[in-house]
Amino acid sequence: MTKFWNNISQFLRFFFSVIIGFFLTTFHTIFELLKEENKRLTISIIIIVFISIITIILRQMLGIK
Structure with a gap:
């Protein structure tokens, strides 16, 4: 059962890092365009x-x- 909860916590970390990476990549591009x-x-x-x-x-x- 501990292996199951370990996999769930690893999936959540992966999920949040993908979401944060998406927003950082998107907003970085927009902010670079706004500098001009x-x-x-x-x-x-x-x-x-x-x-x-x-x-x-x-x-x-x-x-x-």
Whole structure:
């Protein structure tokens, strides 16, 4: 039984490290793009539009007005 719990704890560590690695890789790229003056406005608009679209879709799916 201890082998089972050991495997579960190793899986959780692996899972969290994959999630953290994904976000660090994604945000690092976005922050590098935001350092350039001419791309800052474009990236900001894309992020705002993306969040707005996701919000509208979720409200429609959940029936929230």
